Amino acid sequence: MSEEILRLLRGLKEDIKRLNEKMDIILKGKQASRDSVSLATLGNLESDSPLDVTALLSLTDHLRKTAMVMLELEQANAEMVAERTGRRRATESDCLNQLVRMGYLQKRREGLKVFFSI
Numbered sequence: 001m002s003e004e005i006l007r008l009l010r011g012l013k014e015d016i017k018r019l020n021e022k023m024d025i026i027l028k029g030k031q032a033s034r035d036s037v038s039l040a041t042l043g044n045l046e047s048d049s050p051l052d053v054t055a056l057l058s059l060t061d062h063l064r065k066t067a068m069v070m071l072e073l074e075q076a077n078a079e080m081v082a083e084r085t086g087r088r089r090a091t092e093s094d095c096l097n098q099l100v101r102m103g104y105l106q107k108r109r110e111g112l113k114v115f116f117s118i
Contacts, residue, residue, distance in 0.1 A: 050103060050104045050118070055067075055104065056068070062091075062095060063095055063098060063099060065085055065095075066081060066085065066092060066095040066096060066099065067099060067104065069081050069084045069085055070096075070099070070105060070116065070117075070118055071118065072084075074117060074118055075115055075116070075117040075118075076115065076116060076117075077113050077114060077115050077116065078090075078092040078093035078096055078114070078116075079092075081095075081096065081116075093114075096116045099116070100116065104118070105117065105118060106118075
């Protein structure tokens with residue numbers, strides 16, 4: 001019986017070792033994501049801004065790219081954001097509207113144009 005327990009404990013030890021290795025990989029990936037956020041853009045973050053570092057990191061890559069441009073511009077329409085990201089205006093319009101629904105941006109209309117702001 002003690003031999004069986006020792007075998008199970010060795011197996012558990014190996015499983016824990018593999019889990020630790022996987023957690024290290026995940027944590028390194030998160031750190032790389034944090035490092036990719038530009039320091040210049042982070043300088044624009046105010047403590048009461050809904051787009052803080054944690055919020056940025058929780059966004060998907062395509063929404064994060066739009067949010068980062070909005071942090072730089074502070075106020076823009078989809079066309080202005082699309083010029084910065086290199087994506088289509090319609091794509092940016094969709095991303096901006098998603099950020100509005102999530103509560104990160106505000107939206108207002110000026111004539112035919114729609115502007116978004118933090």
